[in-house]
Amino acid sequence: MLELSIKGTKRYYGWLALLLGLAGVGFLVYLKQLDFGLGITGMNRDVSWGFYIANFTFLVGVAAGGVMVVLPYYLHDYKAYGKVTILGEFLAIASVVMCITFILVDLGQPMRVMNVLLYPTPNSVLFWDTVVLNGYLFLNLIIGWNVLEAERQGVHYQSWLKPLIYISIPWAVSIHTVTAFLYCGLPGRGFWLTAILAPRFLSSAFASGPALLILLCLVIRRVSNFDPGWKQIQSLAVTVAYAICINVFFLLCEVFVAFYSQIPEHMDHLKYLFVGLHGHGAYVPWMWTSMTLMVIGIILLVNPVTRKNELTLIAGCICVFFGCWIDKGMGMISGGFVPNPLHEINEYIPTLLEGLITIGVYALGFLVLTLLFKIAVSVKEEVGA
Amino acid sequence: MDTSRRRLLQLLGLSAAALSAPPVLDALAAAPPAAEPKIGTAKEALTAKQWAMVIDTRQFKKEDDVLPLIEACHKIHNVPKIDFKRWEIKWIWSTEYQHAFSGTASTRFLSEEVEHRPFLVLCNHCENPPCVRACPTKATFKRESDGIVMMDFHRCIGCRFCMAACPFGARSFNYRDPRPFIKETNQLFPTRMKGVVEKCNFCNERLAEGKLPACVEASDGKLKFGDLFDEKSEVRELIKTNYTIRRKVNLGTEPAVYYIV
Numbered sequence: 001m002l003e004l005s006i007k008g009t010k011r012y013y014g015w016l017a018l019l020l021g022l023a024g025v026g027f028l029v030y031l032k033q034l035d036f037g038l039g040i041t042g043m044n045r046d047v048s049w050g051f052y053i054a055n056f057t058f059l060v061g062v063a064a065g066g067v068m069v070v071l072p073y074y075l076h077d078y079k080a081y082g083k084v085t086i087l088g089e090f091l092a093i094a095s096v097v098m099c100i101t102f103i104l105v106d107l108g109q110p111m112r113v114m115n116v117l118l119y120p121t122p123n124s125v126l127f128w129d130t131v132v133l134n135g136y137l138f139l140n141l142i143i144g145w146n147v148l149e150a151e152r153q154g155v156h157y158q159s160w161l162k163p164l165i166y167i168s169i170p171w172a173v174s175i176h177t178v179t180a181f182l183y184c185g186l187p188g189r190g191f192w193l194t195a196i197l198a199p200r201f202l203s204s205a206f207a208s209g210p211a212l213l214i215l216l217c218l219v220i221r222r223v224s225n226f227d228p229g230w231k232q233i234q235s236l237a238v239t240v241a242y243a244i245c246i247n248v249f250f251l252l253c254e255v256f257v258a259f260y261s262q263i264p265e266h267m268d269h270l271k272y273l274f275v276g277l278h279g280h281g282a283y284v285p286w287m288w289t290s291m292t293l294m295v296i297g298i299i300l301l302v303n304p305v306t307r308k309n310e311l312t313l314i315a316g317c318i319c320v321f322f323g324c325w326i327d328k329g330m331g332m333i334s335g336g337f338v339p340n341p342l343h344e345i346n347e348y349i350p351t352l353l354e355g356l357i358t359i360g361v362y363a364l365g366f367l368v369l370t371l372l373f374k375i376a377v378s379v380k381e382e383v384g385a
Numbered sequence: 386m387d388t389s390r391r392r393l394l395q396l397l398g399l400s401a402a403a404l405s406a407p408p409v410l411d412a413l414a415a416a417p418p419a420a421e422p423k424i425g426t427a428k429e430a431l432t433a434k435q436w437a438m439v440i441d442t443r444q445f446k447k448e449d450d451v452l453p454l455i456e457a458c459h460k461i462h463n464v465p466k467i468d469f470k471r472w473e474i475k476w477i478w479s480t481e482y483q484h485a486f487s488g489t490a491s492t493r494f495l496s497e498e499v500e501h502r503p504f505l506v507l508c509n510h511c512e513n514p515p516c517v518r519a520c521p522t523k524a525t526f527k528r529e530s531d532g533i534v535m536m537d538f539h540r541c542i543g544c545r546f547c548m549a550a551c552p553f554g555a556r557s558f559n560y561r562d563p564r565p566f567i568k569e570t571n572q573l574f575p576t577r578m579k580g581v582v583e584k585c586n587f588c589n590e591r592l593a594e595g596k597l598p599a600c601v602e603a604s605d606g607k608l609k610f611g612d613l614f615d616e617k618s619e620v621r622e623l624i625k626t627n628y629t630i631r632r633k634v635n636l637g638t639e640p641a642v643y644y645i646v
Binding site for chain 1: 470471472473474475480483484485487488506515518519520521522523524540541542543544545546548549550551552553554557558559560561562578579580581582633636637638
C-alpha cells in the first residue's frame with residue numbers, strides 16, 4: 001500500500017515539498033539548539049517548560065480525539081463512520097509522531113533518552129507517558145494499516161485485530177489522562193493541582209481532535225474523488241459541539257473554585273493569565289482571544305443552522321481548534337509556572353528559533369499525515385467507497 | 386513480486402534478530418563477577434540518618450552577611466556566574482521573607498528589619514521529595530544512608546520534570562555550556578555540561594571527608610548542620626529550644642532546612 005503515497009498530482013508533490021522544506025528548516029535550527037543548548041529558547045529557571053511542551057500537550061489531545069470516530073464505529077456499530085475511522089486512526093498516528101518529536105526536542109540531553117527504558121521508574125509519570133504514547137502509536141499503526149489493507153483486498157479484517165481495537169479505545173483515554181497527571185500531581189503548582197485537569201484535557205481533546213478531522217474531511221472532499229460523507233461530518237460536528245461546551249464548563253468550574261475559595265495560590269495564576277498580575281500580563285490578550293474563539297465555536301456549532309452550513313461549520317471548527325490550542329497549550333504552561341513557587345514573576349515568551357523548530361515539527365507531522373491520508377484516500381477511491 | 390518482497394523483508398528481519406541475539410544472550414547469561422566491588426566509607430566521614438540544617442536568620446542583617454556563604458558554595462561546586470537572567474544557575478541564594486515563606490507564613494506588617502533581612506534558600510533535601518518521585522530515570526534520588534537528595538549529572542536526560550515538581554524552585558538547568566562562566570575551576574568537583582539539571586547537594590563530597598558543608602563552614606556558626614534523627618544533635622537542640630519554621634510544610638514534603646526567625 002505504501003506505493004500509493006508516492007503517486008500523486010503535481011500539486012500533491014508541491015505540498016510534500018513545502019512540508020519537507022519547513023521540516024528541513026526546523027531541523028537545521030534544531031542542530032543549532034543541539035549545539036548551543038536549550039538556551040536558544042525563551043525558557044528559564046522559573047518557566048522550565050515552554051512552547052514545545054505546550055504543543056506536545058495539545059497534540060496528545062488531538063491524538064486522543066481520534067477515538068471519537070473509533071468508538072462509535074467499533075463499539076456501537078455506527079456504520080456511517082466506516083468511511084472516516086481510518087482517517088481518525090491515521091490522524092492519531094501523525095499526532096503521536098509530533099508529540100514524541102516535541103518531547104525529544106525538549107530534552108536537554110536527547111541522546112540519553114533511552115535511559116527512560118534502561119532505568120525504568122514506575123513512580124515517574126513521565127515513564128508511563130512514554131509507555132502509553134508509544135503503545136498508542138503502535139496500536140493505531142497496526143489497526144489502521146491492517147484494516148485498510150483488508151478493505152483493499154475486499155475481505156474482513158483479521159479476527160486478532162478485534163481485541164487490539166477494543167484496547168485502543170480506553171488506551172486513547174489513558175494517553176491524555178497520563179499527560180494530565182504529569183501536571184496535576186505536583187505539589188506547589190496551584191494552577192495544575194486540580195482533579196478536573198484530566199477530564200478537562202479529555203473534553204478539549206474531544207473538541208479539538210474531531211474539529212481538525214472535520215476540516216481535513218472537507219479538504220479531502222475537495223482534492224480527491226473520495227467523499228467522507230456529509231452525514232459523518234455532521235455527526236462529528238455534534239461531538240465537537242458537546243465537547244467544547246463541556247470544556248468551557250470545566251474551565252468555569254476551575255474559575256469558581258479558585259475565586260470563591262479565594263486561595264491566592266489558586267487564584268493568582270488565573271489572574272496572571274486573564275487580567276495580569278503585578279503589572280505582568282503578556283498572555284492577557286491571548287487568553288481572551290482563546291475564550292472568544294471557544295464561545296464563537298459554541299455558538300456556531302450548537303446552533304443547527306450554522307452547524308449545517310459548510311462555511312459556518314468551517315469557521316466554528318477553526319475557532320474551536322485554535323481556542324483549545326491557546327488554552328491548553330501556552331495558557332496551561334505559562335499559567336502553571338507564573339508566578340513561580342516563591343511568588344515571583346518571570347514571564348516566558350518563546351523565541352523565533354524555538355518557533356521555527358516548532359513549525360518544523362508540525363511540518364513533519366503533517367508530512368506523515370499527508371502520506372497516510374493519501375494512502376487511505378487512494379484505497380477508498382480504488383474500492384469505490 | 387509481492388510475495389518475494391515480503392519474503393525478503395522477513396529474511397532481513399530474521400537476520401537482524403539473529404545478529405542482535407548473541408550480545409543480549411551474553412548479557413543475560415554472563416556470570417556475576419566473583420566479588421562485587423564495594424564502596425567503603427572513610428573513617429573520618431560524617432554520617433547521619435537524615436541530614437538537616439538550621440539557619441539562624443536573626444544573625445543575617447544585610448546582603449553582605451550572606452554573600453560569603455553563597456560564594457563559598459558556588460566556588461567549590463563550579464557553579465557558573467551567568468548574568469543573563471534566563472540562563473542563571475544557583476544552588477543557594479538569598480531572598481526576602483515574603484518570597485522565602487510565600488504560602489507558609491504571614492508576610493504582612495513585619496518589622497522593617499525582618500522584611501528586608503536576607504533569607505537563604507536552597508534545596509530542602511525533603512524527607513518526601515517530589516522531584517525524586519517525578520524523575521523518569523532515577524537521575525535524582527534520595528540517598529538512603531543519609532537522606533541527601535542527590536543528582537547523577539551523567540544520567541539526567543534534561544526533561545526538567547524535577548524542576549516542575551520542586552515546590553521551592555531549588556533546581557537550575559544548564560541552558561547552555563556553563564564552563565566558560567566558571568572563573569576558577571575546582572578540579573576536585575565535576576563541572577556540568579549543557580542540558581542537565583543541578584542543585585545543592587548538601588556537600589555530600591565534603592561530608593565524606595569529614596568536613597561540614599561549605600556554607601555552614603563559612604557561616605561562623607549562623608548555620609548549624611546535623612542529624613535530624615539524633616536526639617542529641619545540635620540541630621535537634623536548636624529546634625527544641627527555638628521556634629522554627631520551614632518552607633511550605635503544608636505540602637507534606639518535610640523539608641530538612643529549618644529557619645529561626
